[in-house]
Amino acid sequence: MRYKIIDNRVDATQWFEFLYDRVPGIYIDPIYHLDVGFFRDPDNPGYQVCEKCGKTNHEHGWISRIEAKVCPGDYIVTGVFGTIVLNEDAFRGAFKGE
Secondary structure, X not given: OOOOOOOOOOEEEEOOOOEEOOOOOOEEXXXXXXXXXXXXXOOEOOOOXXXXXXXXXXXXXXXXXXXXXXXXXXXXXXXXXXXXXXXXXXXXXXXXXX
């Protein structure tokens, strides 16, 4: 059986980094509504380099409700299917702007 992707609009935001406030230890994430927190994993030290993007793990985000690691530059896409994280190449291949 063949299926067709339904033409639906999605919301997408490209995530790069956390912005730190002037108070040490306090951060402000400009896309806080996406629930991106700090990526911390005992099995992956912060200084370890990510295989996907080449940046250290401390530069990554984490979305706990979908249990997804977010590399700097990834797109967080929300639509009828829920929320997914896509790298820039995958996003550009699957979606086009209006």
